[in-house]
Amino acid sequence: MSSRPPAPLAPPRSGPSGLSSEAQESLQLIAEGITAIVGFGVAAIGLVRDGHLEMVAVAGSPQAREELVGRRTPMHLLANELEVADDWGLLKFVPHERLQSEVETWAWVPDLDPSDAPDAWHPLDMLTAPLLDADGVMRGLVSIDVPDDGRRPGPERRRLLERYAAQASRAVLRALEREELEEQVRLADTARQVVRRASRQRSLGRILEESSEALVEGFRALGMWMQTFDEDGLGTGAIHAIDGTAVELPEAIVRIAERSAREAWAAQVTVVVERGRLGDGLADHERAQVVDLLDSLDIGSILFVPLGVGPEALGNLVLTRPHGGAPWTQTESTAALDIGRDLGTAILNVRAFEREHRLVKELQALDQYKGQLIATVAHELKNPLTSIVGYLEMLEAEDVNAGVQQALSAMDRGARRMVRVIDDLLLLSKVGDPSNPVIPRPVDLSTVARDVVDLTSLAAGKRDLTVDVVAPAYPVLANGDPDELDRLLSNLVSNAVKYTEPGRAVTVALAREGDEVVVECRDEGFGISEADQEKLFTEFFRSTNPVAVAQPGTGLGLAIVARIVERHGGRIELDSALGRGSTFRVRLPAADPAS
Numbered sequence: 001m002s003s004r005p006p007a008p009l010a011p012p013r014s015g016p017s018g019l020s021s022e023a024q025e026s027l028q029l030i031a032e033g034i035t036a037i038v039g040f041g042v043a044a045i046g047l048v049r050d051g052h053l054e055m056v057a058v059a060g061s062p063q064a065r066e067e068l069v070g071r072r073t074p075m076h077l078l079a080n081e082l083e084v085a086d087d088w089g090l091l092k093f094v095p096h097e098r099l100q101s102e103v104e105t106w107a108w109v110p111d112l113d114p115s116d117a118p119d120a121w122h123p124l125d126m127l128t129a130p131l132l133d134a135d136g137v138m139r140g141l142v143s144i145d146v147p148d149d150g151r152r153p154g155p156e157r158r159r160l161l162e163r164y165a166a167q168a169s170r171a172v173l174r175a176l177e178r179e180e181l182e183e184q185v186r187l188a189d190t191a192r193q194v195v196r197r198a199s200r201q202r203s204l205g206r207i208l209e210e211s212s213e214a215l216v217e218g219f220r221a222l223g224m225w226m227q228t229f230d231e232d233g234l235g236t237g238a239i240h241a242i243d244g245t246a247v248e249l250p251e252a253i254v255r256i257a258e259r260s261a262r263e264a265w266a267a268q269v270t271v272v273v274e275r276g277r278l279g280d281g282l283a284d285h286e287r288a289q290v291v292d293l294l295d296s297l298d299i300g301s302i303l304f305v306p307l308g309v310g311p312e313a314l315g316n317l318v319l320t321r322p323h324g325g326a327p328w329t330q331t332e333s334t335a336a337l338d339i340g341r342d343l344g345t346a347i348l349n350v351r352a353f354e355r356e357h358r359l360v361k362e363l364q365a366l367d368q369y370k371g372q373l374i375a376t377v378a379h380e381l382k383n384p385l386t387s388i389v390g391y392l393e394m395l396e397a398e399d400v401n402a403g404v405q406q407a408l409s410a411m412d413r414g415a416r417r418m419v420r421v422i423d424d425l426l427l428l429s430k431v432g433d434p435s436n437p438v439i440p441r442p443v444d445l446s447t448v449a450r451d452v453v454d455l456t457s458l459a460a461g462k463r464d465l466t467v468d469v470v471a472p473a474y475p476v477l478a479n480g481d482p483d484e485l486d487r488l489l490s491n492l493v494s495n496a497v498k499y500t501e502p503g504r505a506v507t508v509a510l511a512r513e514g515d516e517v518v519v520e521c522r523d524e525g526f527g528i529s530e531a532d533q534e535k536l537f538t539e540f541f542r543s544t545n546p547v548a549v550a551q552p553g554t555g556l557g558l559a560i561v562a563r564i565v566e567r568h569g570g571r572i573e574l575d576s577a578l579g580r581g582s583t584f585r586v587r588l589p590a591a592d593p594a595s
Helices: 021-037 062-068 075-082 155-198 204-218 251-267 284-296 330-397 402-431 445-455 457-462 482-498 557-567
Strands: 040-049 052-059 072-074 086-088 091-094 126-132 138-147 223-228 238-241 271-274 301-309 312-321 441-444 466-470 477-480 505-513 516-523 571-576 582-589
Touching: 021 040, 021 052, 021 138, 021 155, 040 062, 052 062, 052 075, 072 075, 075 091, 075 126, 086 155, 091 155, 126 155, 138 155, 155 204, 155 330, 204 223, 204 238, 204 312, 204 330, 223 251, 251 284, 251 301, 251 312, 271 284, 301 330, 312 330, 330 402, 402 557, 441 445, 441 482, 445 457, 445 466, 445 482, 445 505, 445 516, 457 466, 457 482, 466 482, 477 482, 477 582, 482 505, 482 516, 482 557, 482 582, 557 571, 557 582
Parallel strands: 466 505
Antiparallel strands: 040 052, 040 138, 052 072, 086 091, 091 126, 126 138, 223 238, 223 312, 271 301, 301 312, 441 477, 505 516, 516 582, 571 582
């Protein structure tokens, strides 16, 4: 495992300012145009970034270019100087005698000797054109130095400078607007890719794997890692890098990151961390630990993004940049926060899926254990019961008095009922065992239905019921296990006979519909309430209807039917209401008639 972030997936296409190479070239051309037209030896363009003026283009002097490009000057220093400047329209001129700070510490000073003329240009004179947007917000600054004639510009030259400053201002602002628009489009595309890729995943590792490339390329980052908090909120969870390996960070840093992520999520902000700019809410010793971490990983800065949903913080995303890399822009911070919300939703969905998956596995294990328990108990009971039934038959054949014979008959009925219950339990265990698959073959349900009706004719006759089979002249072939389909029909018909009032009818209808066989068992019995229908196919469920409860039963018949239908790839439907009978409709895969 490694604490070092992986190498970038693609090299950043930007200069130190974060501008694209095209924008950098455009600003450089503007600076060169100033030196070529207005008669000054040096022109520089700076952009306002996070409270600093960063120089991005310098023309006219290789030495000035080398010293200035990438230099960041705090805006408050510049503002102090501009307050005492002469107002020349779009231009601001600060004579060297009014300078309030050691300008040599933050600006380039040309190496020239001023003449004795009263309007001679001094190396510390400062001539600038602030670049203001439509809202009057300063977005940048054009600085002009080293006049060709060595003099401070007079009125005529100021007018020329002001006209060109206006043109340069418009060109720079257009370049900035174009760059910002491109950045917004790029980051919006990044967000779309992250959402599209992350939302399809079912594990945190896959979320990181699928979204990392888009994040690193979209944000022009060196690398990234993601921290997720424990689901129960009691621990720090895990930290993963692009390649899926766990990232080892000092425990103190992990705790700082977790606390900062919760605070940032509550405030809905991202945090930029770099030397000299470590964000709010950190104690001095914590700042030192974070600086040591950046140095140990050879990282210049990070964009710290909280992840969460609603009020809950779920983790954080860390995007890194190298020393001397472009500063993080407000547009990037805003886009990253939106992505943090999307990733938070993806993480929450993964956790829900994982919980559901664990629950399903636990339920499957419990169901398997229950099936094994039922099968074991049923097997253990069946052998002694078989012996009991056998000995009862022998005793009933003996010449005994009427009282003993009555007792033996009662014992025989009870024992046989227990045998039926055990047989049902064994069948339920068999049809619920995933390791015992169906070996299908064509089964003519018309024949099965008529055999079942014949077997129930005695019970139906005692209740004065009519049981009919309605089937086409051709075989109705289902694809399945003959014994199980026989039991399915037997349970449906016997239930219908049991719960239909005397003098009424039960109908078994068979049909072929496309690639399905449809079996309907209709009765004119008590009907089933909506509340009972919800639990009807559950093991050992007995109706809440007192009339139905009075009929003998184990509550396993329909559960067996449902299991058989499910393992045959079919489905069962029920249409019933109290007082108007019930229709059970079973749809099963049909077999090819040619088979």
